[in-house]
Amino acid sequence: MKWPFFILISILVASCGGETDVDNSAENISKEALVFAVMGRYRDNQDPFGRGVQMVANEVNVAGGIGGRPIELVFRKSDCSSTIAKFEAENLLQQYPNLIGVTGPECSGAGASVSAVMGAENIPIVAYTTSSPSLSVADTFYRLQASDLAIIGGFVQSMLLEKDRDNDGRLSLSIIYGDDPFNAGLGQGIVDGFRQAGGEIISEVPYPDGTLVDFTEYLQTMFAPNGEMVYPDIIAIMGFEKEIANITLQIPQIAENMPNFPVYTSGLDQTVLTDGSPDIVKNAVTLTPNGAFSPIVFPYLDSFLNEFNRIWQTEETAEDSAQGYDAMMLHVLALLQAHELGQIDVTTSSVADIRQGILDNLTDVSRGVNDFEKEGDQPNTAYIKPFEFAKALAALKAGHDINYNGASGYIDFDKLGDINYGAFFLQVPVRSGESFTVKNLSLNCFGPPECTL
Numbered sequence: 436m437k438w439p440f441f442i443l444i445s446i447l448v449a450s451c452g453g454e455t456d457v458d459n460s461a462e463n464i465s466k467e468a469l470v471f472a473v474m475g476r477y478r479d480n481q482d483p484f485g486r487g488v489q490m491v492a493n494e495v496n497v498a499g500g501i502g503g504r505p506i507e508l509v510f511r512k513s514d515c516s517s518t519i520a521k522f523e524a525e526n527l528l529q530q531y532p533n534l535i536g537v538t539g540p541e542c543s544g545a546g547a548s549v550s551a552v553m554g555a556e557n558i559p560i561v562a563y564t565t566s567s568p569s570l571s572v573a574d575t576f577y578r579l580q581a582s583d584l585a586i587i588g589g590f591v592q593s594m595l596l597e598k599d600r601d602n603d604g605r606l607s608l609s610i611i612y613g614d615d616p617f618n619a620g621l622g623q624g625i626v627d628g629f630r631q632a633g634g635e636i637i638s639e640v641p642y643p644d645g646t647l648v649d650f651t652e653y654l655q656t657m658f659a660p661n662g663e664m665v666y667p668d669i670i671a672i673m674g675f676e677k678e679i680a681n682i683t684l685q686i687p688q689i690a691e692n693m694p695n696f697p698v699y700t701s702g703l704d705q706t707v708l709t710d711g712s713p714d715i716v717k718n719a720v721t722l723t724p725n726g727a728f729s730p731i732v733f734p735y736l737d738s739f740l741n742e743f744n745r746i747w748q749t750e751e752t753a754e755d756s757a758q759g760y761d762a763m764m765l766h767v768l769a770l771l772q773a774h775e776l777g778q779i780d781v782t783t784s785s786v787a788d789i790r791q792g793i794l795d796n797l798t799d800v801s802r803g804v805n806d807f808e809k810e811g812d813q814p815n816t817a818y819i820k821p822f823e824f825a826k827a828l829a830a831l832k833a834g835h836d837i838n839y840n841g842a843s844g845y846i847d848f849d850k851l852g853d854i855n856y857g858a859f860f861l862q863v864p865v866r867s868g869e870s871f872t873v874k875n876l877s878l879n880c881f882g883p884p885e886c887t888l
Contacts, residue, residue, distance in 0.1 A: 468507035469500070469781065469789075471766060472527050474520065474539035474549060475759075478512040483743075483751050484563065485510060487759025487842075488538050490746065491824075495767050498825050502774050502781035506767065509534075513549070515542035524552035534558060535770075535789050538762040543567035543617070550576045559769075559793045561762040563755070567620070570852075577765070577797055577852040579758045579843055583620055591628035594669055607635040609657050609665075611682065612673030615644035622673040637667045642674075650682050654689040664690065733757075739821045739842035757842035760821060765846065768819070768827055768839055769796035775831040798848045802838040
């Protein structure tokens with residue numbers, strides 16, 4: 436896809452189930468239970484992620500559990516707080532010394548805290564919305580969110596599709612980003628990736644995160660780093676929704692003679708899209724990392740959401756529920772495989788050995804080869820989709836391998852515990868006079884930076 440003149444890229448910073456009463460009291464957990472913790476936004480199963488996890492526990496228990504032992508869940512609210520997550524993780528270990536796995540948490544800071552506490556006890560973690568590259572360790576930490584490195588690869592690849600305005604064979608970039616860890620990490624990563632691809636950085640401008648409304652000073656530095664106006668081929672903005680909106684609206688005030696150009700955003704505040712908005716906003720192309728429910732990358736999401744909404748009587752459309760389901764299913768399939776292959780016996784093995792059994796099989800049940808196999812590619816492999824725990828059990832008893840491809844995508848863990856794939860959702864305005872409609876496109880990335888529209 437080619438865009439004329441300039442490009443602005445902005446990133447926002449981004450029968451199973453039915454309701455089950457949750458009692459987190461340690462004395463109410465059966466001594467026969469296999470205990471998993473669920474860490475996220477709620478202290479119960481009333482959010483999409485928790486409900487997805489609960490569906491797996493119900494599905495396994497209806498099938499008779501694992502080795503005759505039922506699954507029981509303990510819910511803890513960690514939010515996105517590293518402090519709260521650390522406190523809750525430490526309390527979990529004190530209350531439940533027989534804990535064998537954790538689903539969640541969300542957010543990189545919380546993920547790092549939980550990983551430090553649980554990792555010291557060799558407890559497997561399958562997390563979501565945790566994208567920091569520092570979490571690519573794979574000792575005990577696995578995640579269903581592409582690393583920021585994969586996101587950065589997708590954005591750099593999309594930049595490389597664009598046209599060199601000056602026809603000198605070299606794309607140029609000016610970038611402004613918040614100085615918080617997430618946005619700064621994305622911004623600096625894009626700068627590094629762009630340079631490695633042969634691009635030229637005109638300006639790199641961090642701004643204070645969280646309180647700024649007037650970006651005049653920072654935009655003047657971005658467009659006139661040496662006192663004279665310089666228009667690059669590409670402009671990138673890393674920030675939160677309101678910041679992106681303010682920056683986008685203020686750019687025409689600083690760069691008055693800049694031609695109209697397409698705008699890439701991921702989370703531009705839609706309240707700025709009014710009839711009086713400047714063309715830089717009306718031409719916005721929204722690019723949302725890992726928010727595209729592409730049938731290429733997420734082939735089972737629609738059918739999963741249909742079943743999820745039927746069971747819970749909701750109208751859920753986000754993928755938190757799918758990630759909750761997949762995180763828990765990967766835990767139980769890894770545990771099931773370890774038990775059925777005789778690596779452990781869930782009725783007699785120690786808690787430490789059961790934890791290790793899960794860790795030894797997490798990558799294997801996802802196949803971990805990043806080749807996105809389809810059913811039938813390997814004759815001795817049973818391809819397991821959501822709601823097929825019973826099929827996985829039968830396959831293992833018959834001596835077959837299993838490969839789980841989930842509701843949230845083709846899950847193939849690499850050696851660092853990352854999925855290393857993603858999809859970017861592009862909403863492209865098509866203008867007709869003063870009005871415009873939106874065209875939807877998907878940028879699919881398998882092992883970024885290999886991305887295709």
